[in-house]
Amino acid sequence: MDQKSVIYIGMVGFGNIGQGIYKLLEKNRNLIEAKIGAHLQIKKILVKEISKTRELMIPPSLFANNYEELIADPEIDIILEVMGGLHPAREFLLEAMSNGKHIVTANKAVLAMFWEEIIETARKHKVDIYFEASVCGGIPVIQAINDGLAANNILSIWGIVNGTTNFILEKMTNEKKNFKEVLTIAQKRGLAEPDPTLDINGADAAHKLAILSSLAFSKRVKPSEIYIEGIEKITLQDIETAKEEFGRVVKLLAIARVEDEELEVRVHPTLIPEDHLLASVGGEYNGVVVEGDVVGSTMYYGLGAGQKPTASAVMSDLIFLARSISDNVAGEVSNCWFITDNPQIRKIRKIEEINSRYYLRFTVVDQPGVLSAIARILGEHQISISSVIQKERKKGDKVPVIITTYGALEKNVQEALKKINGLPFVREETLLIRMDRGE
Amino acid sequence: MDQKSVIYIGMVGFGNIGQGIYKLLEKNRNLIEAKIGAHLQIKKILVKEISKTRELMIPPSLFANNYEELIADPEIDIILEVMGGLHPAREFLLEAMSNGKHIVTANKAVLAMFWEEIIETARKHKVDIYFEASVCGGIPVIQAINDGLAANNILSIWGIVNGTTNFILEKMTNEKKNFKEVLTIAQKRGLAEPDPTLDINGADAAHKLAILSSLAFSKRVKPSEIYIEGIEKITLQDIETAKEEFGRVVKLLAIARVEDEELEVRVHPTLIPEDHLLASVGGEYNGVVVEGDVVGSTMYYGLGAGQKPTASAVMSDLIFLARSISDNVAGEVSNCWFITDNPQIRKIRKIEEINSRYYLRFTVVDQPGVLSAIARILGEHQISISSVIQKERKKGDKVPVIITTYGALEKNVQEALKKINGLPFVREETLLIRMDRGE
Numbered sequence A, B: 001m002d003q004k005s006v007i008y009i010g011m012v013g014f015g016n017i018g019q020g021i022y023k024l025l026e027k028n029r030n031l032i033e034a035k036i037g038a039h040l041q042i043k044k045i046l047v048k049e050i051s052k053t054r055e056l057m058i059p060p061s062l063f064a065n066n067y068e069e070l071i072a073d074p075e076i077d078i079i080l081e082v083m084g085g086l087h088p089a090r091e092f093l094l095e096a097m098s099n100g101k102h103i104v105t106a107n108k109a110v111l112a113m114f115w116e117e118i119i120e121t122a123r124k125h126k127v128d129i130y131f132e133a134s135v136c137g138g139i140p141v142i143q144a145i146n147d148g149l150a151a152n153n154i155l156s157i158w159g160i161v162n163g164t165t166n167f168i169l170e171k172m173t174n175e176k177k178n179f180k181e182v183l184t185i186a187q188k189r190g191l192a193e194p195d196p197t198l199d200i201n202g203a204d205a206a207h208k209l210a211i212l213s214s215l216a217f218s219k220r221v222k223p224s225e226i227y228i229e230g231i232e233k234i235t236l237q238d239i240e241t242a243k244e245e246f247g248r249v250v251k252l253l254a255i256a257r258v259e260d261e262e263l264e265v266r267v268h269p270t271l272i273p274e275d276h277l278l279a280s281v282g283g284e285y286n287g288v289v290v291e292g293d294v295v296g297s298t299m300y301y302g303l304g305a306g307q308k309p310t311a312s313a314v315m316s317d318l319i320f321l322a323r324s325i326s327d328n329v330a331g332e333v334s335n336c337w338f339i340t341d342n343p344q345i346r347k348i349r350k351i352e353e354i355n356s357r358y359y360l361r362f363t364v365v366d367q368p369g370v371l372s373a374i375a376r377i378l379g380e381h382q383i384s385i386s387s388v389i390q391k392e393r394k395k396g397d398k399v400p401v402i403i404t405t406y407g408a409l410e411k412n413v414q415e416a417l418k419k420i421n422g423l424p425f426v427r428e429e430t431l432l433i434r435m436d437r438g439e
Helices: A016-027 A029-036 A067-071 A087-096 A108-124 A142-150 A163-175 A180-187 A203-216 A237-248 A307-326 A371-380 A410-421 B016-027 B031-036 B067-071 B087-100 B108-124 B140-149 B165-175 B179-188 B203-216 B235-246 B307-326 B369-382 B410-421
Strands: A004-013 A038-045 A076-081 A104-105 A154-160 A248-259 A260-273 A285-292 A296-303 A358-365 A384-391 A398-405 A424-434 B006-012 B040-044 B077-083 B102-105 B154-160 B249-259 B262-273 B285-292 B294-301 B358-365 B383-389 B396-404 B426-432
Touching: A004 A016, A004 A067, A004 A087, A004 A307, A016 A029, A016 A038, A016 A307, A016 B077, A016 B358, A029 A038, A029 A180, A029 A307, A029 A358, A038 A067, A038 A076, A067 A076, A067 A087, A076 A087, A076 A307, A087 A108, A087 A371, A104 A180, A104 B358, A108 A142, A142 A203, A142 B077, A142 B140, A142 B307, A142 B358, A154 A203, A163 A237, A163 A248, A163 A285, A203 A248, A237 A384, A237 A398, A237 A424, A237 B179, A237 B285, A248 B108, A248 B262, A248 B358, A260 A424, A260 B285, A260 B358, A296 B285, A307 A424, A358 A371, A358 A410, A371 A384, A371 A398, A371 A410, A371 B383, A371 B396, A410 A424, B006 B016, B006 B087, B006 B307, B016 B031, B016 B040, B016 B154, B016 B307, B031 B307, B040 B067, B040 B077, B040 B203, B040 B307, B067 B077, B067 B087, B077 B087, B077 B307, B102 B108, B102 B285, B102 B307, B140 B203, B140 B285, B154 B203, B165 B285, B203 B249, B203 B262, B235 B249, B235 B358, B235 B383, B235 B396, B235 B426, B262 B358, B294 B396, B358 B369, B358 B410, B369 B410, B410 B426
Parallel strands: A004 A038, A004 A076, A076 A104, B006 B040, B006 B077, B077 B102
Antiparallel strands: A154 A248, A154 A285, A248 A260, A285 A296, A296 B294, A358 A398, A358 A424, A384 A398, B154 B249, B154 B285, B249 B262, B285 B294, B358 B396, B358 B426, B383 B396
């Protein structure tokens, strides 16, 4: 067959990310087209409101407000979905693939929720689907897992995959401010949404971990199967104690690891040693450590969100796909992520079944016998104490007691805390932070 | 066309790396073949001595001692070259491609030296060539540059790409030992060769930088065009002064950066801030920062050498290539690295033309007027001093004077040092360490 000389894209959505992709194609067109060996053209852009005033000067004829205009156009080979959200993104993707269009998407939510359906539809219709931008923005970590580490059984993933919470935790640490103050700063800078819930509570990180895990372990992981815990309970005092007493920093980690043919998938604040590579991942940056049985530990770092990094990842997918289309091989190559039935993972572990070390902050009345009561209950639940810190009381009758443990079963810790929280001298619910990295 | 059910490899060389690949294929065969969608079989292994006793139990029928046995075998689709060295590796690769065989190689020297010829031959005969293992072992940094960051004009590469020197510098720092002591330890551990020259003097890093730069900047960079300087002159005292006085650590960096359409390519010890991400790259690990005009800074980290990490990279190439062969599309897709005529880079800068900050250690007689004489010569060469450190003399009449500078032209610095080194009170050649990262 002849090579195609122009590859046409139908773009769905034209918000911040969509406009970034448009600008990038204009800016680096020569480079991009030289790598494809063909012209790359955005032929139609689906928007809600065609007449809306936009920052970019776009020929009005590019806009469409009916998806059928994109799907029915036989010249369009690629549907580029950057609208986000679950619906109608899911329906749009499925319809496009059923009509033989290849896909590039940056939509983590739709992939995390409808993984099997989307992958199955791509396979059935022999179309390619790429989604590097859906996880960690500009960092090519999906490609690393799918191709660069393809010969490895992946043992674990440890990642800072949410820039908003990483910014907040770092700023709390460096400027000794509390959570709410820093959240307000992040919102003013546009680093946190007006409603920051999905970032703060770990749900956004869980979507990304669902995609990374489904790929890395060849085993479908649903967001609902991932344990999540946010950063909102972490106080400045915990951050300072962890740093001064234990040389550790608090990071919101997305963790997936295999042990005894069981997969742990969880997102929670984690205390890691301050000389650990992930401790150097500051500000809005993301960093992901991927450990393979052959390669050992590898790490990928960069900006995990924002217009330009996301456009960089989307465009790299477009280049790869457009080159395949131009050379008439798109849809011909079987993709690694089509494997979802890894027999070596028998089940997904519940959080109660994990084993970790723990940082526990008890808030108690400053009176004799308190420490021994707590220690006794911990001991009765097979939890060994590695250190105890009780500082002099400054005000009121409440005093924090920090206890760190050796490795223990989470179920035992939860049960012990339930008992301890019910004791008369305990004034607040005990705070638990896992510290299961770098031992 | 039908899919192939078995992909046959002809392997050239069976040393440490070759045996690692063989073992990896045995260990993870199910995973690897599931990803390819076909069987992967090593059909022939070219060795010098068939009857040699080997650790691995290999059927003797696999061994060949005549390259023609591999080339003439129509079933062999892939020549896997892990013999290393320039000759006959070059001739073997060219002959294989001329005979329509696809290539996977881990040989950095042959690629760095014969880049145009090898790439041109692959293009001419429409075969694929992959070489992820040639740079930074298990880290998929070539793939990141070629695909993940494909939409970017690469602005710079800053890398720790030689594990031996990184191990030595770190051990000097942590254990306060001098260069020669640590080199002996590294040799005992097998981390440095009996003749460590090519690691120590930066030549190995230059080979890797030649490959990375040729890809990243779409511009052929020859090893001979790269300025190299080794770590042998760095003393424990420099390491300690840099850390205590300036909060910096010494790393042997491979640097490529574009400025005003000119490309700098150099390998030399560099003082970087201790909170910089590359400062956390310890032991034999490698780390490469790649900066793109759209994505910003990204970083890739992992083990840069050794049997297992190298086998991981080679096998990932084999999986990708074998999948393409199985699906009958190998050789059909144009590869990014075939572009070598980037018009945006006019020339490669000589070291004299770069601009950097400098750490200068003068070894002088402790007498009045010395500092002012040095300062005057620096000033006459447009070199501004940012700090001066002269500690009390401990023994003898020699005393070190450390001066750091603001940004200056290397040519001016070289000329000033020539004059200063000729002064009667200067007792040793002045040591220069560049500190042009993280400002």
